[in-house]
Amino acid sequence: MGDADKRTGGEVLERTKQETKRPELYRVLLLNDDYTTMDFVVEVLETIFNKQPAEAFRIMMMVHTQGKGLCGVYSHEIAETKVEAVIVIARDHGFPLKAAMEPE
């Protein structure tokens, strides 16, 4: 039985909409590693996250120096697709680059 449910004898008496709805928006972050090249990360930011070159470079340096950096804020479905796209393109190029998503 979930904590959000207020039940008696298995019957759901009360459950507000807000308790059951997952967050609308998710931050997608790139994570630093020691092996992925800076050029490849900039390329990922330009192609998957539609960043202009200067912004892509800024975010890449943020990840490189701070460990992680914000690439964009998206719906759950789009955020999942972006994270998966990063993993696939990185794997195809032999890099361990990873992305993560977290609720806004």
Ligand code: TYC
């Ligand atoms: N740290 C990597 C290097 O020195 C560059 C890098 C930047 C890797 C950002 C991943 O998300 C990343 N080659």
